Amino acid sequence: MKKSKLSLFLFIDAFGREIFLRHPFFLNSRVVDNKKLDTILGYSSACDPSIISGKLPCEHRMWSSFYYDPEGSPFKWTQALSILPDSIFRRGRVRHYLSRIIKKSLRFTGYFQLYGVPFKDLPLFNYAEKKRIWEPGGLLRGESIFDELARRDIPHYVHDSAVNDETKLARLTAEIETQRIDFAYCSLGRLDALMHAVGTRDEKVTERIRWYDKQLSRLISTAEEQYEEVAWYVFTDHGMHDVTAGYDLIADIEKTGLQWNSDYVAFYDSTMARFWFLKKGARETITAALSEHRKGRILSDEELKREGVLFEDGMYGELVFLMNSGIQIVPSFMGIKQIKGMHGYAPADADSAASICSNRKLPRDLTKIHQIYHLMRKELGCCD
Numbered sequence: 001m002k003k004s005k006l007s008l009f010l011f012i013d014a015f016g017r018e019i020f021l022r023h024p025f026f027l028n029s030r031v032v033d034n035k036k037l038d039t040i041l042g043y044s045s046a047c048d049p050s051i052i053s054g055k056l057p058c059e060h061r062m063w064s065s066f067y068y069d070p071e072g073s074p075f076k077w078t079q080a081l082s083i084l085p086d087s088i089f090r091r092g093r094v095r096h097y098l099s100r101i102i103k104k105s106l107r108f109t110g111y112f113q114l115y116g117v118p119f120k121d122l123p124l125f126n127y128a129e130k131k132r133i134w135e136p137g138g139l140l141r142g143e144s145i146f147d148e149l150a151r152r153d154i155p156h157y158v159h160d161s162a163v164n165d166e167t168k169l170a171r172l173t174a175e176i177e178t179q180r181i182d183f184a185y186c187s188l189g190r191l192d193a194l195m196h197a198v199g200t201r202d203e204k205v206t207e208r209i210r211w212y213d214k215q216l217s218r219l220i221s222t223a224e225e226q227y228e229e230v231a232w233y234v235f236t237d238h239g240m241h242d243v244t245a246g247y248d249l250i251a252d253i254e255k256t257g258l259q260w261n262s263d264y265v266a267f268y269d270s271t272m273a274r275f276w277f278l279k280k281g282a283r284e285t286i287t288a289a290l291s292e293h294r295k296g297r298i299l300s301d302e303e304l305k306r307e308g309v310l311f312e313d314g315m316y317g318e319l320v321f322l323m324n325s326g327i328q329i330v331p332s333f334m335g336i337k338q339i340k341g342m343h344g345y346a347p348a349d350a351d352s353a354a355s356i357c358s359n360r361k362l363p364r365d366l367t368k369i370h371q372i373y374h375l376m377r378k379e380l381g382c383c384d
Contacts, residue, residue: 003179003228006226007183007232008220008232009183009184009232009379010232010235012188012234013044013192015236016240016343017350018200018350018351019200020355030217031358032360032361034356034362037353037369038347040056040308040347040368041304043343045063046064048133049133049139053139053370058305058310059308061128061139061311061315062129062139063315063316065113065128066128066333069125072126073122079119081098095115108129108130115335116332116333116335124265134161136150145377148377148382154182157171157175157181161189169188172219176226183379188212195340198340198341199242200240234357235354236356237354239353239354239355240351241326241351242351243338245326246330246338249273249296249321249323250268250331253289255289263277264276264279268329270328270344271322271323271342272344275320276318277318286319307347354369356372363375
């Protein structure tokens with residue numbers, strides 16, 4: 001016998017609106033409706049908590065991964081690692097291996113990577129995603145859809161971020177075949193990683209999307225065999241930009257003559273630089289250096305507030321500088337090499353836009369990624 005209903009929320013990382021439109025074959029015969037969605041300024045560290053909570057980063061308090069907090073930093077002991085020579089320290093495999101060791105030693109359950117943060121500077125920062133956000137109590141503030149599922153004891157599937165897309169889909173398929181679940185949230189990350197490496201227009205991108213098309217079609221067919229009603233939604237958190245140039249923003253700041261960790265501290269993401277000021281006059285000096293910059297712009301408090309990322313306490317930075325679309329900060333605390341694709345630029349840029357498609361008519365007022373949370377609650381029979 002078929003079970004009554006299954007709600008599938010299938011997340012393809014970086015499958016933005018522009019990418020979706022370039023691949024009209026994707027679930028073409030199954031899609032009833034599709035929409036562009038506005039993303040959130042920042043990275044997945046901001047977007048994902050917003051999608052599962054319905055709140056903006058200023059509300060759930062998760063924006064970028066690292067923030068200035070020398071007193072509360074869990075990384076103080078890692079300063080001893082700064083004796084490692086750069087030839088070792090900069091190797092991706094070494095950093096990945098050390099990330100696993102540090103994550104285990106600190107008992108973090110959330111996503112954690114050192115990226116290219118210098119070991120000598122790591123003790124200045126704290127880390128936001130210490131807990132796994134895909135379970136109850138995972139956010140710094142507020143609840144997520146997983147709190148709702150647990151509270152109502154709804155049988156559900158949620159992906160394991162530590163395994164690949166193939167394994168995630170195989171495990172979800174097994175849950176569907178045995179009718180053990182009523183709800184699923186599955187995040188797939190291979191497309192995002194690929195476009196970081198090759199850009200958005202490489203033929204490998206089309207091949208990967210064809211793979212998703214085939215796999216998800218099969219998954220949906222299996223669900224329809226086991227359930228009377230299947231509601232599915234394929235969505236993402238942001239798009240992807242082709243990187244056209246790298247720029248050494250760190251060198252510009254060092255030319256001001258200000259002293260690191262005496263006058264100021266900064267965190268250099270791939271597309272943003274976030275500053276904290278320790279001495280009088282440092283803000284004015286850095287503001288002057290960046291005010292007429294050709295490669296990006298300082299974001300005003302009004303813009304940060306409009307985007308939902310203004311933190312009155314300066315948790316994630318007292319000044320935020322955003323690079324122009326397609327320009328990557330190289331080197332940065334995320335890495336030393338220019339890559340082919342990146343996200344985290346202005347949400348208004350076309351390549352930043354997210355997307356959603358479904359076998360259901362989508363609500364007219366669904367226009368932003370954090371509103372997907374309300375769509376999930378609606379599928380669960382909740383009345384907001």
